Amino acid sequence: xxxxxxxxxxxxxxxxxxxxxxxxxxLSDMEPLSGILGQERAVEAIQFGVAMHRPGYNIFVMGDSGxxxxxxxxxxxxxxxxxxxxxxxxxxxxxxxxxxxxKAIEFKSGxxxxxxxxxxxxxxxxxxTFPAAFENPDYQQQKSAIDRAFNEQYEAxxxxxxxxxxxxxxxMFRDASSVSFAPMRDGKALEESDFATLxxxxxDAFQAGVQELEGMLxxxxxxxxxxxxxxxxxxxxxxxxxxxxxLDPLMAPLFEKYAEDESLTAYLKAMREDLDKVIIxxxxxxxxxxxxxxxxxxxxxxxxxxxxVAVTHKPDGGQPVVYESxxxxxxxxxxxxxxxxxxxxxxxxxxIRSGSLHAANGGYLILDAExxxxxxxxxxxxxxxxxxxxxxxEHPYADMGLMSTTTLSPEELPLQxxxxxIGSRDIYYLLQDADPDFQEMFRVLVxxxxxxxxxxxxxxxxxxxxxxxxxxxGYADVSPQGVARLIEYSSRLAEHQxxxxxxxxxxxxxxxEADFNRQLAKDDIITDVHVQRALSAKKHRTGRVAExxxxxxxxxxxxxxxxxxxxxxxxxxxxxxxxxxxxxxxARISTTVYPGxxxxxxxxxxxxxxxxxxxxxxxILSGYLGHRYAQHYPLDISASIAMEQSYxxxxxxxxxxxxxxxxxxxxxxxxxxxxxxxxxxxxxYGQIQAIGGVNEKIxxxxxxxxxxxxxxxxxxxxxxxxxxxxxxNDDVLEAVKAGKFHIYAIENADExxxxxxxxxxxxxxxxxxxxxxxLSQRILKRxxxxxxxxxxxxxxxxxxxxxxS
Numbered sequence: 001x002x003x004x005x006x007x008x009x010x011x012x013x014x015x016x017x018x019x020x021x022x023x024x025x026x027l028s029d030m031e032p033l034s035g036i037l038g039q040e041r042a043v044e045a046i047q048f049g050v051a052m053h054r055p056g057y058n059i060f061v062m063g064d065s066g067x068x069x070x071x072x073x074x075x076x077x078x079x080x081x082x083x084x085x086x087x088x089x090x091x092x093x094x095x096x097x098x099x100x101x102x103k104a105i106e107f108k109s110g111x112x113x114x115x116x117x118x119x120x121x122x123x124x125x126x127x128x129t130f131p132a133a134f135e136n137p138d139y140q141q142q143k144s145a146i147d148r149a150f151n152e153q154y155e156a157x158x159x160x161x162x163x164x165x166x167x168x169x170x171x172m173f174r175d176a177s178s179v180s181f182a183p184m185r186d187g188k189a190l191e192e193s194d195f196a197t198l199x200x201x202x203x204d205a206f207q208a209g210v211q212e213l214e215g216m217l218x219x220x221x222x223x224x225x226x227x228x229x230x231x232x233x234x235x236x237x238x239x240x241x242x243x244x245x246x247l248d249p250l251m252a253p254l255f256e257k258y259a260e261d262e263s264l265t266a267y268l269k270a271m272r273e274d275l276d277k278v279i280i281x282x283x284x285x286x287x288x289x290x291x292x293x294x295x296x297x298x299x300x301x302x303x304x305x306x307x308x309v310a311v312t313h314k315p316d317g318g319q320p321v322v323y324e325s326x327x328x329x330x331x332x333x334x335x336x337x338x339x340x341x342x343x344x345x346x347x348x349x350x351x352i353r354s355g356s357l358h359a360a361n362g363g364y365l366i367l368d369a370e371x372x373x374x375x376x377x378x379x380x381x382x383x384x385x386x387x388x389x390x391x392x393x394e395h396p397y398a399d400m401g402l403m404s405t406t407t408l409s410p411e412e413l414p415l416q417x418x419x420x421x422i423g424s425r426d427i428y429y430l431l432q433d434a435d436p437d438f439q440e441m442f443r444v445l446v447x448x449x450x451x452x453x454x455x456x457x458x459x460x461x462x463x464x465x466x467x468x469x470x471x472x473x474g475y476a477d478v479s480p481q482g483v484a485r486l487i488e489y490s491s492r493l494a495e496h497q498x499x500x501x502x503x504x505x506x507x508x509x510x511x512x513e514a515d516f517n518r519q520l521a522k523d524d525i526i527t528d529v530h531v532q533r534a535l536s537a538k539k540h541r542t543g544r545v546a547e548x549x550x551x552x553x554x555x556x557x558x559x560x561x562x563x564x565x566x567x568x569x570x571x572x573x574x575x576x577x578x579x580x581x582x583x584x585x586x587a588r589i590s591t592t593v594y595p596g597x598x599x600x601x602x603x604x605x606x607x608x609x610x611x612x613x614x615x616x617x618x619x620i621l622s623g624y625l626g627h628r629y630a631q632h633y634p635l636d637i638s639a640s641i642a643m644e645q646s647y648x649x650x651x652x653x654x655x656x657x658x659x660x661x662x663x664x665x666x667x668x669x670x671x672x673x674x675x676x677x678x679x680x681x682x683x684x685y686g687q688i689q690a691i692g693g694v695n696e697k698i699x700x701x702x703x704x705x706x707x708x709x710x711x712x713x714x715x716x717x718x719x720x721x722x723x724x725x726x727x728x729n730d731d732v733l734e735a736v737k738a739g740k741f742h743i744y745a746i747e748n749a750d751e752x753x754x755x756x757x758x759x760x761x762x763x764x765x766x767x768x769x770x771x772x773x774x775l776s777q778r779i780l781k782r783x784x785x786x787x788x789x790x791x792x793x794x795x796x797x798x799x800x801x802x803x804x805s
Contacts, residue, residue: 015497546576
C-alpha cells in the first residue's frame, strides 16, 4: 500500500519575511537607492550599447512595462551624455539664388544664438542707416547733378527744334512726356476752330513744316537712349557707392568675426549682394509706399536675413537625450509651415520647424516602439535617415501626389544619433521576423527580466529603492513590517517564493495607496496594516465579478459541489482575467464514457470554444491511457468531456489532470471527492506539470468553500512543481493552520487518483499484473470488457454480411 499524499504545512504556503532580518528600524534610517533593482544583464547591455559607436548599434530595450526600463535607460543616458561634448547647432538661412532650397549652417554649441543676435544688431543698423544715407545732402547734390546733366542735354535738343519751328511759322508745345505742333498766324498759335479757315496751300505748308520738325526732333533726340543709359548707370553707381559706404561699417565686423567659417562667410557675402538690391528697391525706386513704413521694413529684414535656428545646446550641457512621447512624422523630422496671405499659402525658410531628430542629433533619441510602428511610412523614413545618416525635412506624402502646394526643400543635415527603442518582447520578435533591416540597425538588445532573485541583498536594495520613492513623493516613513509586506507582495506578483517581481511600478502604486490609508487613519508611519488595507481595498474595487461568481455558486445557479462524492464529475480550477485584475474561478468538469470507437471527444473543441492548447491537453489523455492501460487491448472507448456552464473561450492545459481523473471515474464508476479541486498539466507518462495562476486558483476554490462553511476536509490538489510558486493570502494560511483547508502537492496521476478516490492505484508486479482490487486493475478489466464488446459487435456484423451474400 502506498501512503496517501500529505497536505503541505502552512509555513510552506507563503514566503513570509522575518522582520528581524531587516537591518533597520524604520525606512528613514537608510540611504536611498536611485536606479534599478537587479537587472545586471540589462545594465551590462545598455553600457555596451552606449559605448559602441559603430553604425548599426542602435538599442532596443525589451521588457514589461513597469520594470523601470524607461526611467533607468533615460537616467543612464543622461548621466553618460553629460560627460561628452555638446554637439553642433544648426540654423537654416535664406538661399538668395534659390529661395525654395534654404541652406543649413553649422555652429559650435552656443554660437547660433550669438549669430542670431549679431544679425539682429545688423538689422538695427540697417533701420538707423537707411533711408538716412539717401537723404544726405552730398548724395542729393550728386543725384541732382546727374539729373541736371541729362535734362540739359534734353533741353538743348528741344530748344533747337523750337527755335527752328518759330522760323517756319509753326508753334511747338511740350509737356512732361510729349511734344505737339500747331500753325501760327501773326505770331500766335491758331485755335482748333480757326484751323478750318486755312486755305489748302496754308494747310499743306503747315503739314510740310510739321514733318520737317518731326524729322529734326528725331535726329536731335536720336541719342536720348544713350543719355538715359548713361544717366541710369551714373545713378546706379551713385546708389551702389552710397549703399557701400553705409553698409561696409555695418558688415565689416561680421566678416571679421566669422572670417574663419567658410559657410558663414559665403552666406554674409550673398546677403551683402542681396542687400544692395533690396535697399535700392526700397529707397530709390520707391515702388511701394509700404516699404517706407518702419515696422514693415524691419519685418522684411527679419524674414530675409535672420537665421532660423533649428536647435541649440548649452556649451557645457553634454550630448542631448530626447524622449519623443508622440512620434509622428512632423514631430520626428520637422515640417515646413505655411502662412495665409490674401488667400494664398506661402512659406519661407523662417517657417521651417525642427523635430526631435534635430534636437537629438549628436546624442540619443528615445522612442516607444509601439507608437512608432503605428505608422509604417514613419518607420521606413526613420530607417532611411539612419542608413543615409542624413536628416531631411520633406512632406511625408509628397511622393504619393498628396501635396497640392509648393513647398521648400531645405538642405539636408548630417545625422549622428543613437536611437533607443523601448518595447515589449512581442514587438521585438515581430520586427526580427518581419523586417530584415531591423537586426542590422538595432544590434544591441537590452533585455529587462520580469523577475529577480529574492535574497537578503535584494530585499535590502528593495528597501532602499522604497526609501528613494518615499523621498520623491513625500510619503510618510515606512515601518519594517510595512517593508516586509511590500516585499511579500512583490513575490506574490512574481508568483515565486524565491523571486521578486521586476515590475516595481506596481509596488510603488501600492505604497502610494498605503500612504493614503495612513492619512485617513491619521497615523504617522506606514505599517503592514495600511498596506493590507490598500490590498483589500483594491481587491474590493475590482472584485465585483469574482464575488458574483461565488454568489451564483453558493445559491446553486452555477453547479459546483464542495462536499460529498460523485461519479464522472470533478472540480477544476480556472483563472479569469478582467482588466488589470485576475481571480480564480472553480468550474465543474463532467465526463461520460460508453462503448464505441469515437475516442475522447472534447466538447469545448467541437463547439469551437476550446483553444489549441486546451485541445492539446485533451488529446494527451488518449496518449496516457494508451500507454498505461492499452498495451494488450485496443483503447476502444467513446468519451465526452465538457467544462460545464462555460460560455466563453477555454484555453490552457491545466485541466488535463482533472479531466483524466474524471474520465477514469466515469469509466469504472468510481466516485470522486467533491470537497477537493484539482489543477495540473498532464503529460503522456502521467507526470503532473506546473501551471500558472496557482495562487488565484487555490484562493478561488477556498472562497467558495469558505462562503459555504469550511468542513475541515476541503482542499486543492496542485502540481508539486508549483509549491515554490505559493504566495497565498492570510485567509488561506489561517485556514490551513487551523486544519480547516488543505493543499496537496502531487507528482503523478496515481497520487491524484489516490486522493480523489481513496483507492490504491496499484503497481505492476513481476508478471505485469496489477494487484486485485486496485484502481489500475479495475481500469484494465473495464477496458478489456469494452474491447470484447467491440470485437463481438464486429463479429456479428461480419456474420450478418456473410448471410446476406
